[in-house]
Amino acid sequence: MHIFSRSSMMKRSMPETEDAATSAEKRQRSPSFQQPSDVLHLNVGGTLTAVLRRTLTSIEGSMLASRFSGRWDDSLEKDRDGNFFIDQPIELFQPMIDYLRARACETALAPPVTSPEFDNVRRLKDFVRMVEYFGMTPGIYPTELEMCRGEVSTAKISGHPRLGVVSSEYATFTLETRGHKRPIRSFSVILGDVEKIEIGLVRTNHFVKKLRKGEHKGVGAERYSFCLDCSQGGLLYEGSFTKLDGLTTEKGTLIRCQDKGERWLVNGQVVASSIALEDSFHLPPDLQQYSLIPAFSGKGSWQVCEVELDPMTSDHKTTISQAHL
Numbered sequence: 354m355h356i357f358s359r360s361s362m363m364k365r366s367m368p369e370t371e372d373a374a375t376s377a378e379k380r381q382r383s384p385s386f387q388q389p390s391d392v393l394h395l396n397v398g399g400t401l402t403a404v405l406r407r408t409l410t411s412i413e414g415s416m417l418a419s420r421f422s423g424r425w426d427d428s429l430e431k432d433r434d435g436n437f438f439i440d441q442p443i444e445l446f447q448p449m450i451d452y453l454r455a456r457a458c459e460t461a462l463a464p465p466v467t468s469p470e471f472d473n474v475r476r477l478k479d480f481v482r483m484v485e486y487f488g489m490t491p492g493i494y495p496t497e498l499e500m501c502r503g504e505v506s507t508a509k510i511s512g513h514p515r516l517g518v519v520s521s522e523y524a525t526f527t528l529e530t531r532g533h534k535r536p537i538r539s540f541s542v543i544l545g546d547v548e549k550i551e552i553g554l555v556r557t558n559h560f561v562k563k564l565r566k567g568e569h570k571g572v573g574a575e576r577y578s579f580c581l582d583c584s585q586g587g588l589l590y591e592g593s594f595t596k597l598d599g600l601t602t603e604k605g606t607l608i609r610c611q612d613k614g615e616r617w618l619v620n621g622q623v624v625a626s627s628i629a630l631e632d633s634f635h636l637p638p639d640l641q642q643y644s645l646i647p648a649f650s651g652k653g654s655w656q657v658c659e660v661e662l663d664p665m666t667s668d669h670k671t672t673i674s675q676a677h678l
Contacts, residue, residue: 388406390405390406390407391405391406391423392404392405392406393405393406393409393421393437394435394436394437395436395437395438395439396431396432396434396436396437396438396439397439397441397442397443397446397447398439398440398441398442398443398446399443400443401436402443402447402450404450406421406423407457408450408453408454408457409421409450409453410422411453411456411457411492412453412488412489412491412492412493412513413513413514414488414491414514415487415488415489415491415492416486416487416488416489417487417488417489418488421437441483442479444476445476445479445480445483446483448469448480449469449480449483449484449487449489449493451469452466452468452469452493453492456492465531465532466532467532467533468493468494468532468533468535469493474665477665478664478665481664490662491513491514491660492513494530494533494535494662495513495530495531495532495533496513496516496528496529496530496531496537496660496662497512497516497528497529497531498510498512498516498517498518498526498527498528498657499526499527499529500524500525500526501525501526501527501648502524502525502569502571502650503520503522503523503524503525503569504522504524507520507521507522507524508520508521508522508524508526510526515656516528516656516657516658516660517545517654517655517656517657518649518651518654518655518657519545519653519654520651520652520653520654521652522652523549523571523650523651523652524650524651524652525569525571525572525648525649525650526648526649526650527555527646527647527648527649528540528646528647528648528649528657528660529646530662535662535663535664535665536613536644536646536662536663537613537646537647537660537661537662537663538611538612538613538661538662538663539609539610539611539612539613539659539660539661540609540610540647540657540658540659540660540661541607541608541609541610541657541658541659541660542607542608542609542610542649542655542656542657542658543605543606543607543608543655543656543658544583544602544603544604544605544606544608544653544655545604545653545654545655545656546604546653546654547583547604547651547652547653547654547655548651548652548653549584549650549651549652549653550583550584550649550650550651550652550653550655551571551572551573551574551580551581551582551583551584551589551649551650551651552572552580552581552583552608552610552647552649553572553573553578553579553580553581553589553610553614553647553648553649554572554578554579554580554610554613554614554645554646554647554648555572555575555577555578555579555645555646555648556577556578556644556645557644557645557646569650570592571650572589572648572649572650573588573589573590573591573592573650574589574591574592575591576591577591578590578591578648579591579614580648580650581608581610581617581624581625582594583600583602583606583608586600586601587600588625597624597625599624600619600624602619606619606620607619607620607621609659610647613645614645615627
């Protein structure tokens with residue numbers, strides 16, 4: 354008959370308890386155990402702050418979302434107290450976090466959330482650079498598609514990260530900024546199953562005042578609009594058509610508009626440029642003096658991607674130009 358003392362039983366159970374605790378700790382540190390509600394403690398350029406994991410990961414596809422997804426927590430830089438270290442000034446990082454927090458509690462009845470603004474031009478440039486570095490531009494300076502000609506019930510519009518349109522009837526849409534004034538400089542379109550499509554630019558505050566139903570001419574045919582007409586294979590400006598030899602498109606074709614219509618590429622090949630085709634093509638002079646926004650008229654499906662914004666807002670450009678006078 355074996356008699357076990359209380360001390361010997363404790364000695365035997367302690368390793369089992371330690372193993373259980375270690376296993377529990379490993380489970381909590383595993384990527385699958387991380388929760389959006391986790392509170393992450395950050396050291397941002399020497400300033401301590403705390404933020405929810407879901408706030409840092411709210412912009413899908415960004416570097417910040419990937420970094421703090423939970424998969425890399427063990428390998429991320431930390432300070433001596435275990436806080437995640439971010440080597441950025443708090444004066445730049447905090448406005449970005451505050452903006453994401455504001456978006457998370459945005460409602461239809463509240464004032465719209467606006468992107469961070471800076472009176473100091475240099476600080477604005479540094480902020481834009483940081484936002485670009487973290488891949489946060491689509492979230493901090495968002496763009497959205499809106500219908501301006503056609504029947505709303507005939508189209509489905511998707512937002513970031515897959516901006517796109519599926520329209521069962523011919524309709525016109527614009528790509529506009531939301532909550533900021535950084536103009537759209539360049540953009541790309543991937544064609545899906547399209548029956549007809551025109552990709553171009555329209556004059557701000559003229560073409561898109563309010564939604565119009567019924568028949569319409571489309572981008573390039575209406576006044577103050579200009580486009581690459583994929584169906585006819587050429588350029589269209591206020592109804593005037595210029596044929597581009599060899600221009601053909603199909604499902605999967607990638608079309609890029611650069612520098613607000615000054616350069617057009619199809620599958621990486623230049624088809625129209627104000628520099629390369631100086632004698633035969635230039636941005637219509639009536640449009641050069643106005644602010645332009647991207648617009649699309651078509652029936653079918655297409656995706657908008659690779660949206661590039663001007664680094665400065667129109668307000669800051671005016672301030673800088675006036676300062677040099």
